[in-house]
Amino acid sequence: MTPRGTGDNGITPELTQSPRRLRAVEPAEAKTAPRAPEPPPHNLPSELSSFVGREKELAEVKRLLENNRLLTLTGSGGCGKTRLALVVASEMVDGFDEGVWMVDLAPLADPALVPRAVASTLGVREQPDRTLTEILSEYLGSRKVLLVFDNCEHLIEACAKLAEALLRSCPELRILATSREALGITGEVTWFVPSLSLPDLRHLPAFESLPQYESARLFLERTAAVKPTFEVTEQNAGVVAQICYRLDGIPLALELAAARTKVLSVEQIADRLDDTFKLLAAGGRTAVPRQRTLHATMDWSHELLPEEERTLFRRLSVFAGGFTLEAVESVCAGEDLTRDEVLELLSHLVDKSLVMVREESGEARYRLLETVRQYGWEKLSESGEEEQVRERHAGHYLTLAEEAEPELKGEGQVAWLKRFEREHDNLRAAMRWLLDRGESEKAVRLGWALWLFWWIRGHFAEGRRSMERALTTGGSAAMPPSARAKALFVAGTMACGQGDNGGDVVAGPMPAEVLDRLVALGESLCLVRGNADREVVAAYDDRPHADPIDVADPAERLSKRKSESSLILWGRRGTQTATTTSVTEVIEVTGYQL
Numbered sequence: 234m235t236p237r238g239t240g241d242n243g244i245t246p247e248l249t250q251s252p253r254r255l256r257a258v259e260p261a262e263a264k265t266a267p268r269a270p271e272p273p274p275h276n277l278p279s280e281l282s283s284f285v286g287r288e289k290e291l292a293e294v295k296r297l298l299e300n301n302r303l304l305t306l307t308g309s310g311g312c313g314k315t316r317l318a319l320v321v322a323s324e325m326v327d328g329f330d331e332g333v334w335m336v337d338l339a340p341l342a343d344p345a346l347v348p349r350a351v352a353s354t355l356g357v358r359e360q361p362d363r364t365l366t367e368i369l370s371e372y373l374g375s376r377k378v379l380l381v382f383d384n385c386e387h388l389i390e391a392c393a394k395l396a397e398a399l400l401r402s403c404p405e406l407r408i409l410a411t412s413r414e415a416l417g418i419t420g421e422v423t424w425f426v427p428s429l430s431l432p433d434l435r436h437l438p439a440f441e442s443l444p445q446y447e448s449a450r451l452f453l454e455r456t457a458a459v460k461p462t463f464e465v466t467e468q469n470a471g472v473v474a475q476i477c478y479r480l481d482g483i484p485l486a487l488e489l490a491a492a493r494t495k496v497l498s499v500e501q502i503a504d505r506l507d508d509t510f511k512l513l514a515a516g517g518r519t520a521v522p523r524q525r526t527l528h529a530t531m532d533w534s535h536e537l538l539p540e541e542e543r544t545l546f547r548r549l550s551v552f553a554g555g556f557t558l559e560a561v562e563s564v565c566a567g568e569d570l571t572r573d574e575v576l577e578l579l580s581h582l583v584d585k586s587l588v589m590v591r592e593e594s595g596e597a598r599y600r601l602l603e604t605v606r607q608y609g610w611e612k613l614s615e616s617g618e619e620e621q622v623r624e625r626h627a628g629h630y631l632t633l634a635e636e637a638e639p640e641l642k643g644e645g646q647v648a649w650l651k652r653f654e655r656e657h658d659n660l661r662a663a664m665r666w667l668l669d670r671g672e673s674e675k676a677v678r679l680g681w682a683l684w685l686f687w688w689i690r691g692h693f694a695e696g697r698r699s700m701e702r703a704l705t706t707g708g709s710a711a712m713p714p715s716a717r718a719k720a721l722f723v724a725g726t727m728a729c730g731q732g733d734n735g736g737d738v739v740a741g742p743m744p745a746e747v748l749d750r751l752v753a754l755g756e757s758l759c760l761v762r763g764n765a766d767r768e769v770v771a772a773y774d775d776r777p778h779a780d781p782i783d784v785a786d787p788a789e790r791l792s793k794r795k796s797e798s799s800l801i802l803w804g805r806r807g808t809q810t811a812t813t814t815s816v817t818e819v820i821e822v823t824g825y826q827l
């Protein structure tokens with residue numbers, strides 16, 4: 234069966250193939266042959282900061298990936314796994330005709346979303362009666378593709394399972410993973426990402442040659458960006474070398490330290506780091522050395538922050554996968570932090586390398602590196618503000634989604650779909666929190682605002698699961714009929730998208746008042762098109778039906794296709810999915826314009 238809603242009614246879910254691959258050929262262009270073949274597609278981000286050293290490592294990793302189908306770059310937080318993987322991937326694009334696709338797994342909290350994230354990246358959508366892994370296996374088939382699974386550590390099992398299944402059925406596929414631990418599957422080759430090379434403190438070279446060591450070069454390049462007047466001299470070269478040494482050549486630690494040269498001299502930085510590390514040694518922490526060093530550097534960097542910056546920093550860790558200034562103002566302002574202060578404090582955190590910024594679609598978008606976010610999250614949990622901040626986060630994305638809803642059905646649809654895609658991780662985090670807290674009614678409001686996005690982008694399982702949870706978790710009993718009806722509508726619509734037109738969304742009889750609401754929903758949707766509906770209904774009836782409805786009685790089948798009346802009929806049968814499916818049909822039949 235094909236999912237419903239693939240007709241010409243404006244609510245068509247997206248194509249199996251990502252639109253970015255489709256390119257119109259102009260007639261003039263077609264005549265002027267021959268053209269150089271287009272380079273393979275990819276979605277690798279272009280980095281703004283310089284990449285330092287790693288020549289030997291790059292060659293080695295590329296060689297390993299040429300000879301093995303699953304290579305995992307391992308190592309502790311901030312040691313440069315992601316950065317190295319991105320450079321390797323970008324240098325290997327030409328070898329993969331069907332492209333190189335990076336899947337950022339860091340923002341995902343739910344292992345079930347791993348195949349979904351890969352499918353979204355590839356533009357592959359769910360299909361009825363098949364698992365996403367099967368669909369992905371078929372899609373990738375014998376395509377020559379490199380997938381980069383970035384930051385797998387918190388979803389190891391799900392990543393391992395998917396990688397194993399895909400590699401088994403797709404002979405030309407290769408996977409480059411980054412993870413703090415190995416995936417642990419047959420055929421996997423792991424490669425430990427070393428620290429950047431360090432100067433030997435006992436045999437320091439002439440100060441001009443200090444940059445031959447990668448750690449010093451990274452420190453000096455990042456320092457030059459914040460303090461262009463800084464120069465290595467005979468006097469300070471030893472101190473720079475000491476800092477690199479202290480920081481074990483860990484790129485993230487070096488970046489955090491270098492960001493401070495704007496206000497502290499290198500001597501001051503070295504002294505303060507010394508104090509932090511002594512304290513650390515006295516505390517006898519047990520983590521492995523690089524982890525310990527990085528944690529201490531984070532402590533150091535954090536302790537140097539003025540109080541308001543600390544407050545903002547820990548609150549930022551609530552975001553998943555990036556955020557805008559507007560979101561920070563609404564989520565992080567509050568007790569002891571005003572909206573007006575946020576921009577300035579945020580730019581200080583950017584200056585200190587704790588927050589990354591890049592421009593996306595004409596807007597600055599911020600994010601925290603994963604290690605930094607986890608550190609911030611520790612601080613947020615300790616502060617006792619976690620609940621409040623998560624509530625504000627959920628509230629912000631609920632408002633955003635609800636405000637966008639009319640736009641999503643109007644001229645702003647394309648722009649809003651993109652915006653929702655960018656905010657998808659935050660929207661998911663908000664939904665998860667609402668459901669975990671038993672805030673079913675708010676979860677339904679969010680689902681109601683998002684259903685069209687889920688539908689068009691094919692996030693059926695995600696939409697259905699959230700609404701089914703909303704209908705069954707703690708707060709659901711107190712939910713008013715209108716909210717229940719909406720949840721059923723969305724869950725049923727998503728079930729329908731999955732090709733599941735039969736089973737109940739939620740077992741049990743449907744109360745009359747919920748049914749009434751469902752009918753009302755259907756009717757209000759019908760009203761959108763007014764009198765034109767009748768014609769559309771008639772045209773629909775004459776159209777061959779791609780998805781035969783599984784109902785024995787032909788009269789009922791006909792009736793099911795007949796918009797509003799079918800809704801009532803199916804409602805009386807008490808089958809909730811069928812009822813909600815029927816509502817979906819009303820939308821289809823009436824050609825409800827988006």
Ligand SMILES: Nc1ncnc2c1ncn2[C@@H]1O[C@H](COP(=O)(O)OP(=O)(O)OP(=O)(O)O)[C@@H](O)[C@H]1O
Nearest residue numbers: 283284285310311312313314315316484485603604
């Ligand atoms: N060779 C390099 N040259 C320049 N910058 C680097 C290099 N390696 C890493 N960095 C920078 O160091 C920081 C940490 O690197 P990265 O995010 O790759 O670490 P990671 O090992 O993936 O960390 P995590 O375990 O948290 O995912 C980033 O800002 C990155 O750009």
Ligand SMILES: [Mg+2]
Nearest residue numbers: 314315384411
């Ligand atoms: Mg990483």
